[in-house]
Amino acid sequence: MHIEIDEIAKTFGNTTALHPVSLPIPSGALVALLGPSGSGKTTLLRILGGLEFPTSGRVLFDGQDATGLSVQDRRAGFVFQSYALFRHMTVFENIAYGLRARPRRIRPPAAEIERRVLKLLELIQLPQIAERYPNQLSGGQRQRVALARALAIEPRMLLLDEPFGALDARVRKELRHGLREIHDTTGLTTVFVTHDQDEAMELADLVVVMSMGRIEQVGRPQDIRARPATPFVREFIAA
Amino acid sequence: MYDSTLSEAYALPPERWAQKWRPATDESRLTRVVLIAIALTGLGLLVLAPLAVVFAEALAKGGVAAMASLAQPEALSAIKLTLLVAAISVPVNAIFGIAAAWVITKFDFRGKAFLITLIDLPFSVSPVVAGLALVLLFGTNSLLGGWLVASGHPVIFALPGIVLASVFVTFPFVARELIPVMIEQGRTEEEAALTLGASGWRVFLTVTLPNIRWALLYGVLLCNARAMGEFGAVAVVSGKIRGQTATMPITIEMLYNEYLSVAAFSMAGVLALLALLTLLLKTVLEWRHADQLAATRRH
Numbered sequence A: 001m002h003i004e005i006d007e008i009a010k011t012f013g014n015t016t017a018l019h020p021v022s023l024p025i026p027s028g029a030l031v032a033l034l035g036p037s038g039s040g041k042t043t044l045l046r047i048l049g050g051l052e053f054p055t056s057g058r059v060l061f062d063g064q065d066a067t068g069l070s071v072q073d074r075r076a077g078f079v080f081q082s083y084a085l086f087r088h089m090t091v092f093e094n095i096a097y098g099l100r101a102r103p104r105r106i107r108p109p110a111a112e113i114e115r116r117v118l119k120l121l122e123l124i125q126l127p128q129i130a131e132r133y134p135n136q137l138s139g140g141q142r143q144r145v146a147l148a149r150a151l152a153i154e155p156r157m158l159l160l161d162e163p164f165g166a167l168d169a170r171v172r173k174e175l176r177h178g179l180r181e182i183h184d185t186t187g188l189t190t191v192f193v194t195h196d197q198d199e200a201m202e203l204a205d206l207v208v209v210m211s212m213g214r215i216e217q218v219g220r221p222q223d224i225r226a227r228p229a230t231p232f233v234r235e236f237i238a239a
Numbered sequence B: 001m002y003d004s005t006l007s008e009a010y011a012l013p014p015e016r017w018a019q020k021w022r023p024a025t026d027e028s029r030l031t032r033v034v035l036i037a038i039a040l041t042g043l044g045l046l047v048l049a050p051l052a053v054v055f056a057e058a059l060a061k062g063g064v065a066a067m068a069s070l071a072q073p074e075a076l077s078a079i080k081l082t083l084l085v086a087a088i089s090v091p092v093n094a095i096f097g098i099a100a101a102w103v104i105t106k107f108d109f110r111g112k113a114f115l116i117t118l119i120d121l122p123f124s125v126s127p128v129v130a131g132l133a134l135v136l137l138f139g140t141n142s143l144l145g146g147w148l149v150a151s152g153h154p155v156i157f158a159l160p161g162i163v164l165a166s167v168f169v170t171f172p173f174v175a176r177e178l179i180p181v182m183i184e185q186g187r188t189e190e191e192a193a194l195t196l197g198a199s200g201w202r203v204f205l206t207v208t209l210p211n212i213r214w215a216l217l218y219g220v221l222l223c224n225a226r227a228m229g230e231f232g233a234v235a236v237v238s239g240k241i242r243g244q245t246a247t248m249p250i251t252i253e254m255l256y257n258e259y260l261s262v263a264a265f266s267m268a269g270v271l272a273l274l275a276l277l278t279l280l281l282k283t284v285l286e287w288r289h290a291d292q293l294a295a296t297r298r299h
Helices: A041-049 A091-100 A110-123 A139-152 A169-186 A197-203 A221-226 A231-238 B004-011 B014-020 B029-058 B062-070 B073-106 B112-124 B127-138 B143-150 B159-185 B188-195 B200-229 B232-238 B248-257 B261-288 B290-295
Strands: A003-012 A015-025 A030-034 A056-061 A076-079 A157-161 A189-194 A206-211 A214-219
Touching (some): A015 A214, A030 A041, A041 A157, A041 A206, A214 A231, B073 B248, B112 B159, B127 B143, B159 B200, B200 B261, B261 B290
Parallel strands (some): A076 A157
16 A cells, blocks of 8 residues: 655644654555654654544545544554553454454454464464463564564554564564565565664665654665765764 | 672681571561561551450350341341442442543543542541531532432432442542553553554453453452441431431441440441451452463562
8 A cells, every 4th residue: 555644743742743744655665764762753653553643744545635544444553662462362362353353244253263363373483372371472472473463454554663672683683584574475565663774774675764853864775875865864874 | 899798708618608698688587586576466456356356245145146136127227228338339439440540541631630639539538528528518508409308319318428428438449559550551552452443442341451450359349348337428428317327337336335235346247247258359369360460460
């Protein structure tokens, strides 16, 4: 799905989280929102997911205005920084949650839900953990379960907030490949937030460098590296 | 850095290291014994002894006399009234408490600090004052009260007044238990459920409620214990009409003032047993669900 961010601005009380920013996200792209904390990248992601509403500006999905669309109707697969798995539910129930929450007329039958959940567990290469609880999983496993849970709703896009933030270096590398593979097989337009420039450069098709609520530069990783547009970008990617 | 006690300890043979070393949080044997003795003496004098006296006095003339005093119509009416009041005020406060904790922890709004203070008000205001306020508000001399009495729904000296007083006094228990738990858990699980397409109500039932159920249970049990035991506020609004508006604590006081000690202590024993039952229920639930408690990180 093609996403168009059109002059989106967001203020919280007296603080400006986002100055008007515009950004087209081509269908099927894997995009990194890269910047230090306080740069507005998470706010932008949450606006795309419908968890925050912009103070002004519009969001378009495939050319349709989606600015006022409720979080439930956006069908955005969202992976939270701390994963936000439901701690009192098993992995199976976590992944099945979105399908079971559907209105009766579009809810798949129980057998179909089970089939889909098991298939997703295969996809994240953890077929054996269906009956475990989140606190019995490692950080890397939790992240993959959160990804499977987001994919279960057959999302129109995938949004990830610092998906590798809480993991150690080795697992991080592994899961980067995992995300790339899942993106390539599903073909979903994917936006992830990161403060780690290596991660953004290695993984993304398109990198959006942000600072102080503004977009500093948008480009392919190699172009940003070769021709940083502003002093901020030059410093940030050199760090 | 050079530490003389440490090197002294190492200078001893290994089997004697433990004598020189003690974890920083550990106390000497004497301190431990003294502290435990203080705790047990305090507990014995202030909690166990009075409780034992209550049962001893109740059974002073034998179990038959105690049972007979409880079988009096007035005694039965008091027990029924107290259970009824608890059965109404506990669910009401559970709902109020959840709603209050929800708005305080899930939303940011002006006047939030004021609302938190307001929730604590029943803890700081004397119950007698609360009772008097209700009398002023709903008594026959007030506009509202006059109309209510005229229309045949008196509040003061009747069940509604007793329930209102109990609800006021026990209001903070559920909210106080829930707020810290809900703050600690944050909003992200709810947000995740919303992005997965769940409606607000479904999120509450399938995510919020299961996550707070232990805190809710503690709050409800405390609220229940206090609702059954409330004296001050109820004494003012109930009018202490025997067989009609006298709850168990009120009846106990009246019986005691009339030197009917067996009757007074028998009822006190029943009230104490109800409280002990509440505690027992809590302990059994904790024990049976120890795994889940650990899983949801609630102690």
